[in-house]
Amino acid sequence: MTLTMIGIFFLAAILGMPLAFSLGVAAVSGILVSGFGLNVLPSRMMNAVNAFPLMSIPFFVLAGEIMMKAGIMQRLIDLANAAVGQVKGGLAHVAMGAGLGLSTVSGAAVADASALGGTLMGPLSKYYSRGFSAAVLAAAANLGPIIPPSGAMIVYAFVAGSTVSVGGLFMAGVLPGLILVTGMMVLCSVYAHVKDLPRTGESFSLRRIAREARRSLVILMMPVVVIGGIVGGAFTATEGSAIAVVYALLIGFFVTRQLALKDLPEALVNTAITAAGVGAMIAFASVVTYMMTIDLFPMQLASWLKEVTTDPIVFMLIVTGVLVVVGCFLESNAAYVMLVPLLHPIAVSYGIDPLHFGFLFVFNLVIGMLTPPVGVVLFVLCGVARIGIGEISRAIWPFVLLMYALLFVCMFFPGIVLTLPRALGY
Amino acid sequence: MAVARGLRQPVDAVLRVLDRLARGVCVVTIGGMVAIVAAQVFARYVLNNSIGWADEISRLLFVWSIFLAIPVAIRTGNHIGIELLTDRLPPRARAALARPVTALAAALMLLVAWQSFAVAFAQWDELMVSVDLSAGLFLLAVGVGGLLSALNLLRDAVFVATGTGADA
Numbered sequence A: 001m002t003l004t005m006i007g008i009f010f011l012a013a014i015l016g017m018p019l020a021f022s023l024g025v026a027a028v029s030g031i032l033v034s035g036f037g038l039n040v041l042p043s044r045m046m047n048a049v050n051a052f053p054l055m056s057i058p059f060f061v062l063a064g065e066i067m068m069k070a071g072i073m074q075r076l077i078d079l080a081n082a083a084v085g086q087v088k089g090g091l092a093h094v095a096m097g098a099g100l101g102l103s104t105v106s107g108a109a110v111a112d113a114s115a116l117g118g119t120l121m122g123p124l125s126k127y128y129s130r131g132f133s134a135a136v137l138a139a140a141a142n143l144g145p146i147i148p149p150s151g152a153m154i155v156y157a158f159v160a161g162s163t164v165s166v167g168g169l170f171m172a173g174v175l176p177g178l179i180l181v182t183g184m185m186v187l188c189s190v191y192a193h194v195k196d197l198p199r200t201g202e203s204f205s206l207r208r209i210a211r212e213a214r215r216s217l218v219i220l221m222m223p224v225v226v227i228g229g230i231v232g233g234a235f236t237a238t239e240g241s242a243i244a245v246v247y248a249l250l251i252g253f254f255v256t257r258q259l260a261l262k263d264l265p266e267a268l269v270n271t272a273i274t275a276a277g278v279g280a281m282i283a284f285a286s287v288v289t290y291m292m293t294i295d296l297f298p299m300q301l302a303s304w305l306k307e308v309t310t311d312p313i314v315f316m317l318i319v320t321g322v323l324v325v326v327g328c329f330l331e332s333n334a335a336y337v338m339l340v341p342l343l344h345p346i347a348v349s350y351g352i353d354p355l356h357f358g359f360l361f362v363f364n365l366v367i368g369m370l371t372p373p374v375g376v377v378l379f380v381l382c383g384v385a386r387i388g389i390g391e392i393s394r395a396i397w398p399f400v401l402l403m404y405a406l407l408f409v410c411m412f413f414p415g416i417v418l419t420l421p422r423a424l425g426y
Numbered sequence B: 001m002a003v004a005r006g007l008r009q010p011v012d013a014v015l016r017v018l019d020r021l022a023r024g025v026c027v028v029t030i031g032g033m034v035a036i037v038a039a040q041v042f043a044r045y046v047l048n049n050s051i052g053w054a055d056e057i058s059r060l061l062f063v064w065s066i067f068l069a070i071p072v073a074i075r076t077g078n079h080i081g082i083e084l085l086t087d088r089l090p091p092r093a094r095a096a097l098a099r100p101v102t103a104l105a106a107a108l109m110l111l112v113a114w115q116s117f118a119v120a121f122a123q124w125d126e127l128m129v130s131v132d133l134s135a136g137l138f139l140l141a142v143g144v145g146g147l148l149s150a151l152n153l154l155r156d157a158v159f160v161a162t163g164t165g166a167d168a
Helices: A002-014 A019-033 A040-049 A052-069 A072-084 A089-105 A108-127 A129-142 A151-163 A167-193 A206-232 A236-253 A262-294 A297-308 A312-329 A334-349 A353-369 A376-385 A389-412 A414-423 B002-047 B052-077 B091-122 B138-162
Strands: none
Touching: A002 A151, A002 A376, A019 A040, A019 A206, A019 A262, A019 B091, A040 A262, A040 B052, A040 B091, A040 B138, A052 A072, A052 A108, A052 A262, A052 B002, A052 B052, A072 A089, A072 A108, A072 A206, A072 A236, A072 B002, A072 B052, A089 A108, A089 A129, A089 A167, A089 A206, A108 A129, A108 A376, A129 A167, A129 A376, A151 A167, A151 A334, A151 A353, A167 A206, A167 A297, A167 A353, A167 A389, A167 A414, A167 B052, A206 A236, A236 A414, A236 B002, A262 A297, A262 A334, A262 B002, A262 B052, A297 A312, A297 A414, A312 A353, A312 A389, A334 A353, A353 A389, A353 A414, A353 B138, A389 A414, B002 B052, B002 B138, B052 B138, B091 B138
């Protein structure tokens, strides 16, 4: 029955049915084959979404929508420009810097991609090719779910259950995220020197940095409040994300004063649409997972894997390979709902640290957002840049390779991932 | 086909009104969720009290926001799919493929709606934990969202058949 469902899912998806409905058709076929009552469908779907932790998905998207309308991006860009704008290929570095700043207040790569694309695509494409500009912004947007807060990590921790804490997973992402942004800036420098890109920024001045930092202070305080509150245990991740929305509203209404009440309905509807795309997949994916469990697929998979290897490293390599393929076909949130319940317990039984495995899992699927055919971040930036998926794919591969390289480094040196959460007592 | 073409305008008009209603529900539910969750934190730290129904009602609003926004997202073409194969087909073949695929998705959502209504009405007398509201309200959202989704997909299958459900 499990194989029938997988086969039908792939068939429907390749014929162009949206992925959420392909999962639904697969789930229904599983129910019919096993002779179950169709009434498991609505209850499973509803209960998959009826979860307090998942509410952080719309909240973080909404916080991002409001920040964009509140003109927060411009302040982050000004700060990044003051800090790194004057070197060769400076605008690419500004994009990375702005992406880093944005990632500390936002938790979703797709939201970051539209925020970065909407504000920086114009300036970047004035000096660089559209493909390279879009690729830089896509790579910068991908920092969103790696550096806390992270919607992806919240969903992972929720599905994995009590062995993974959201705060711990957040902290696991900090060091790899910083290494990644450094590596990507080196990549941009190399590219800038090879292509001899022009210098664009004003000359370096500490006073200007100080001035811009003061202007951005209210934004830079936001992660201190939101992440600090979540990691410190003052509130849950979902409550933190709601506070992020309120914080963004306060900045928009009283600090930048660019936000108007009439902006809010559009922001709320956009949020609902984004969340529904994810929610539809989670709802149907959970029915598929439920049918797989009834089919005893998790046990079969576990015993099969144990026969193949007893080495945790080999197991992690297999999982990495599976996720690279899955990342091509599934939106990442649906992949968490379907695969974490299967693979997380097996990883723990191999003696792999839950935070280490969780971070690698999330990182892998985050990279998948940059690879065609279902690279959601690529789609957003293709839309903004008005270029085809081929053009951005040709420019994105160095960043994707760098990310996979870092993934393997993190796999073999768990200290990079685990030092910070351990130091904080997770 | 001529009859179908004549029906297009009234069908579109009805679906547009339903879409506007669904968007209204999204604004109210997501706005309400933010207000309730933020108020809960405020109540806990500032008033030293907590709102008993905050968790359950915010989840109810969340479920409604998700399932009512699914049809809205169908109309805006926001449900992602793989267009690797369909993009390479000539326009005629693409439409010929998109019609049955979209119709199948419509049938799926109709099935979801039917089952949801059935289960929701069967448990209508059960109450929620923290307030005197029917527990069936949760599943009602799945039914209403499923029905609206089915209607929009059916319209796409008959009139548009782009495969992505994007508004033509």
